[in-house]
Amino acid sequence: MSRSSRAAVRCEPVDRGPVMNLLELSPWLAEREPPLPPLRDDIEVDVAVIGGGYAGLNSALELRREGRSVALLEAQFAGFGASGRNAGHLTPTIGKDLPTLMTVFGRARVRDLLHLADTAIRYVEARIEHEAIECDYEAVGNVVAAVHERQFKNLDRAAAAAAAFGIAGEILEPAEMRRRGLPSAFRRGYLEPLGGVLDPGRYVRGLRRAALAAGVALYEQTPVRRLAWGDPAVVHVDGGRVRARQVVIATNAWTAQLGVAASMVLPMYVQLFRTQPLTPEQLAVVDWHGREGIYTAHEMLESYRLTRDNRIVGGAKQVRYGYGGTVFSAPDAGLAAWLEGVFRQRFPMLGDVPVEAHWGGPIAFALDFLPVIERSARHPNVVYAVGYAGHGLALASYAGRMVTDLLLERPSPGAALWTRRRLPLPPEPLRWLIVRALTGFFGGIDRRVDTTVG
Numbered sequence: 001m002s003r004s005s006r007a008a009v010r011c012e013p014v015d016r017g018p019v020m021n022l023l024e025l026s027p028w029l030a031e032r033e034p035p036l037p038p039l040r041d042d043i044e045v046d047v048a049v050i051g052g053g054y055a056g057l058n059s060a061l062e063l064r065r066e067g068r069s070v071a072l073l074e075a076q077f078a079g080f081g082a083s084g085r086n087a088g089h090l091t092p093t094i095g096k097d098l099p100t101l102m103t104v105f106g107r108a109r110v111r112d113l114l115h116l117a118d119t120a121i122r123y124v125e126a127r128i129e130h131e132a133i134e135c136d137y138e139a140v141g142n143v144v145a146a147v148h149e150r151q152f153k154n155l156d157r158a159a160a161a162a163a164a165f166g167i168a169g170e171i172l173e174p175a176e177m178r179r180r181g182l183p184s185a186f187r188r189g190y191l192e193p194l195g196g197v198l199d200p201g202r203y204v205r206g207l208r209r210a211a212l213a214a215g216v217a218l219y220e221q222t223p224v225r226r227l228a229w230g231d232p233a234v235v236h237v238d239g240g241r242v243r244a245r246q247v248v249i250a251t252n253a254w255t256a257q258l259g260v261a262a263s264m265v266l267p268m269y270v271q272l273f274r275t276q277p278l279t280p281e282q283l284a285v286v287d288w289h290g291r292e293g294i295y296t297a298h299e300m301l302e303s304y305r306l307t308r309d310n311r312i313v314g315g316a317k318q319v320r321y322g323y324g325g326t327v328f329s330a331p332d333a334g335l336a337a338w339l340e341g342v343f344r345q346r347f348p349m350l351g352d353v354p355v356e357a358h359w360g361g362p363i364a365f366a367l368d369f370l371p372v373i374e375r376s377a378r379h380p381n382v383v384y385a386v387g388y389a390g391h392g393l394a395l396a397s398y399a400g401r402m403v404t405d406l407l408l409e410r411p412s413p414g415a416a417l418w419t420r421r422r423l424p425l426p427p428e429p430l431r432w433l434i435v436r437a438l439t440g441f442f443g444g445i446d447r448r449v450d451t452t453v454g
Contacts, residue, residue, distance in 0.1 A: 028201030058400025133206030
């Protein structure tokens with residue numbers, strides 16, 4: 001459970017449509033460089049990378065440093081999607097949970113997956129240091145926190161499973177939680193010492209600068225209209241074409257809108273909020289002096305963390321699903337009010353601190369909650385790097401190395417992903433019905449917990 005991706009799902013019947021231009025920005029993106037000009041020519045490169053988030057930028061960087069010429073095509077600006085909207089928790093989470101991974105894949109592959117997750121954390125830390133990215137990274141770890149005794153058993157099961165694989169981590173009993181200054185609503189926890197918290201907007205902008213410095217040809221404001229398979233492949237945009245020996249598709253929640261891989265990943269919309277900066281007095285009352293990231297032991301996890309200027313960023317708790325995979329364009333007002341209410345319950349000592357912003361963005365899940373890093377079965381010069389299930393800070397970043405290893409056909413920890421058997425998503429309306437079933441199941445578990453929290 002400590003390495004999980006648990007969420008309840010709100011299913012909403014909405015019309016499909018081109019909402020990318022309408023998607024509201026997060027506060028992380030308030031400061032950014034002006035977008036670069038779109039492609040207005042026909043060009044030829046070794047590799048075309050589609051999508052300018054963590055996966056696309058790191059893929060472009062890695063491939064460029066292997067001597068490949070790279071064109072990176074982004075419909076808006078680098079970091080526009082989930083890479084510039086997430087809460088900024090860098091965690092070694094992979095898959096749904098360890099017992100599920102064991103049941104589905106067996107001990108040997110699970111060991112490889114856990115090694116991959118830890119490798120991804122160290123990759124991000126090394127990238128931040130090597131590129132001198134000022135993203136307010138705090139290597140404080142993250143705590144999976146129980147808000148009620150009913151969740152204690154899950155923590156113990158997670159700790160036992162982690163220990164069996166030699167994973168660093170420890171149970172924090174209530175006294176240790178208080179000694180560390182973790183807010184009192186979080187009664188018991190499991191500490192994941194690897195990773196921490198950072199500013200995702202500054203991180204993705206640092207990757208963008210590094211890619212440009214490495215000689216990546218970045219074309220922003222350049223939506224891809226069509227991909228013509230072949231060797232070379234031809235990527236069609238409004239102003240021209242890119243002929244490429246190889247293509248990396250790193251479009252995550254928008255992958256199906258390219259007209260490819262509709263059965264690979266399911267797009268979901270997650271909402272977050274942030275408060276105004278806490279005053280020194282408010283910070284002292286909370287006494288969160290260790291500054292660890294927190295996410296709860298619910299099936300519908302909540303996340304909380306402090307920023308560099310001592311705001312609290314929180315949210316998740318539910319994800320929204322639009323029929324047919326629609327990507328939503330704006331936060332839901334009712335859900336925003338509910339998330340704020342949950343925050344007030346967890347932090348009653350901060351009842352007067354204003355919540356100043358709500359935002360959201362799309363993430364993507366595969367059926368097994370693992371990233372999809374693999375070649376196209378019919379067109380082996382095309383590689384997909386999508387579906388991080390809300391854990392893209394580490395895994396989408398390391399996707400750049402995995403993609404490069406796959407294209408260069410060299411050994412890689414990523415083989416634990418691309419050699420697995422992956423089940424395709426069902427079509428609508430079966431997909432809709434499955435998601436609705438998850439809503440009731442996960443929501444019922446959490447309601448039984450939350451109604452007993454006093």
